[in-house]
Amino acid sequence: MDDTGTVIAFWILAAITVVSAVGTAAVRNLIHAVIFLVISFTGVAGLYITLSADFLAVTQVLIYVGAISILVLFAIMLTPQSDRGNSEGFLRLPALALATLVAATLIFVAIDTDWNISDRAGFQDTANDIGNALLDKFVLPFEIASVLLLVAMLGAIVLVRPEGAVEEE
Amino acid sequence: MTVHLEHYLVVGAVLFAVGLYMVLAKRNFVGVLMGIELMFNAVNLTFVAFSRFVESPNPLDGHVFVVFVVTVAAAEAATALAIAMLLYRVRDTIEVDEINLLKW
Numbered sequence: 001m002d003d004t005g006t007v008i009a010f011w012i013l014a015a016i017t018v019v020s021a022v023g024t025a026a027v028r029n030l031i032h033a034v035i036f037l038v039i040s041f042t043g044v045a046g047l048y049i050t051l052s053a054d055f056l057a058v059t060q061v062l063i064y065v066g067a068i069s070i071l072v073l074f075a076i077m078l079t080p081q082s083d084r085g086n087s088e089g090f091l092r093l094p095a096l097a098l099a100t101l102v103a104a105t106l107i108f109v110a111i112d113t114d115w116n117i118s119d120r121a122g123f124q125d126t127a128n129d130i131g132n133a134l135l136d137k138f139v140l141p142f143e144i145a146s147v148l149l150l151v152a153m154l155g156a157i158v159l160v161r162p163e164g165a166v167e168e169e
Numbered sequence: 170m171t172v173h174l175e176h177y178l179v180v181g182a183v184l185f186a187v188g189l190y191m192v193l194a195k196r197n198f199v200g201v202l203m204g205i206e207l208m209f210n211a212v213n214l215t216f217v218a219f220s221r222f223v224e225s226p227n228p229l230d231g232h233v234f235v236v237f238v239v240t241v242a243a244a245e246a247a248t249a250l251a252i253a254m255l256l257y258r259v260r261d262t263i264e265v266d267e268i269n270l271l272k273w
Binding site: 006007010014017018021022024025030033034037040041044047048050051052053055056059060063064067068071072074075076078079085086087088089090091092094095096098099100102103106107110111115116117118120122123126129130133134137138141145148149151152153155156157159160 | 170174175176178180181182183184185188189190191193194195196197200204213214218222227229230236237239241242243244245247252253254255263265
């Protein structure tokens with residue numbers, strides 16, 4: 001992680017990610033908040049690339065930037081008469097205090113701890129090894145994840161099904 | 170000047186704090202959901218950073234864990250947005266302040 005390009009890329013991407021994350025919380029219009037969220041997700045994908053996690057960067061773009069943001073937009077569009085505002089409730093100040101405390105604690109721990117840093121180079125090609133690990137060492141969690149996705153899909157369908165859909169058959 | 174593990178951890182911590190603030194403070198259900206997604210992203214970034222920098226016999230396990238987190242996040246987003254739709258249909262609002270049926 002010594003070459004100048006990676007360092008410059010890290011600082012630019014970190015700035016984009018953090019600024020647009022704060023923008024997501026700060027803007028008053030919910031649609032603008034989603035746009036900031038997408039920019040923040042893309043910045044995280046770029047940070048994955050600087051960490052030589054190529055497969056995860058592609059996954060991030062596909063699933064977060066592509067799918068989840070569209071899902072969030074759908075939720076906004078399908079609730080037409082409700083408030084499009086992004087304002088805070090009565091918990092604003094306690095939440096701000098708690099978030100600041102959590103951030104301060106995490107940053108302090110991250111900087112103060114003596115991490116067991118390895119000096120190996122970045123990964124070359126992660127997709128192969130992730131695939132092998134998923135079907136070998138992590139095959140049980142992999143299957144459980146597939147069942148979880150099935151249950152989530154069925155649950156989402158059952159939840160939003162209109163009333164009396166069964167009788168119409 | 171180099172980039173170390175700590176840099177990524179600080180970015181992850183800030184992202185997590187912003188997400189936590191949104192989850193606690195936002196009045197709109199979709200805003201709360203966006204905060205949760207930000208927190209997922211912060212945790213994933215931390216996983217990948219540790220996987221890249223910390224000494225380990227299986228450094229790619231962090232990446233596999235991130236794949237599982239993304240899977241769970243996708244499932245969570247789908248069901249949560251279904252719940253948002255249902256809330257809007259039943260109560261005509263998705264403001265979490267006004268969803269207080271269980272309040273005594």
